[in-house]
Amino acid sequence: MAPKDIVNQTALILDELFELSDGEAAATPxxxxxxxxxxxGGDDDDSFDPVIIADQLRNIADQYNKDVLQPLxxxxxxxxxxxxxxxxxxxxxxxxDTLSKNWVSQGGDVRQEMCALKxxxxxxxxxxxxxxxxxxxxxNAMAQFLNTRxxxxxxxxxxxxxxxxx
Numbered sequence: 798m799a800p801k802d803i804v805n806q807t808a809l810i811l812d813e814l815f816e817l818s819d820g821e822a823a824a825t826p827x828x829x830x831x832x833x834x835x836x837x838g839g840d841d842d843d844s845f846d847p848v849i850i851a852d853q854l855r856n857i858a859d860q861y862n863k864d865v866l867q868p869l870x871x872x873x874x875x876x877x878x879x880x881x882x883x884x885x886x887x888x889x890x891x892x893x894d895t896l897s898k899n900w901v902s903q904g905g906d907v908r909q910e911m912c913a914l915k916x917x918x919x920x921x922x923x924x925x926x927x928x929x930x931x932x933x934x935x936x937n938a939m940a941q942f943l944n945t946r947x948x949x950x951x952x953x954x955x956x957x958x959x960x961x962x963x
Contacts, residue, residue, distance in 0.1 A: 803948045806845060806957050807940060813851035814918070815925060815936045844958040853961035858919035866896055870920055874927045882934055889938035890946070893917045910950040911963065917942055 873892040877885050896916035897909065921939040925932050943951075954960045 803951050803957070804944050806847070807943050807948070809847040810850050810854070810957060811936050811940055811943075813847045814854060814922070815932055845956065846958075850957050850961040854914075854918045855922065857915050857961075858922055860915060861896075861919050866899060866916075866919070869896055869899070870923045871927075873920060874924050877924060877931055877935070878928055882937065885931070885934050886938040886941050889917075889920065889935070890942050892920055893942060896920060910947055911960075914943075914947060914960065917947075 869892060873888060876888055880888055893913055893916045896919070897912035917939055921935055924935045928935075951957060951960050954963075
């Protein structure tokens with residue numbers, strides 16, 4: 798799967814992730830197996846469904862220790878309200894790094910990339926709930942983080958479907 802495909806798939810997943818409120822179900826199920834995204838082998842990637850993957854990411858984001866990580870997420874939200882777009886992306890990345898390190902120290906998943914994915918998802922969804930006016934900026938910061946820091950790992954794992962299923 799080419800990195801360009803991962804970037805396109807990430808955009809579709811984040812569209813789904815940020816579209817619905819927590820616990821809100823889609824009015825009609827959407828399946829994207831014919832999305833036109835192609836793996837390196839040239840076969841259609843019929844396993845890619847951004848609705849299912851977004852739901853799996855919501856589930857992994859719920860696996861954080863609120864007592865430990867909540868103050869860091871609150872601090873990010875407070876600072877994000879005053880930040881410009883490029884500053885917000887840098888702050889998002891720094892906060893994810895801190896959250897994922899704390900996740901490991903609390904006995905969470907020891908794989909650095911998975912911790913970063915969990916932290917990015919938890920932070921993105923939390924910020925969306927706490928300051929909906931920043932949804933587009935937070936979504937963009939999360940996309941930038943995923944595409945620059947995790948895209949290679951996602952490809953190496955076999956794509957988004959494999960990563961979200963772990």
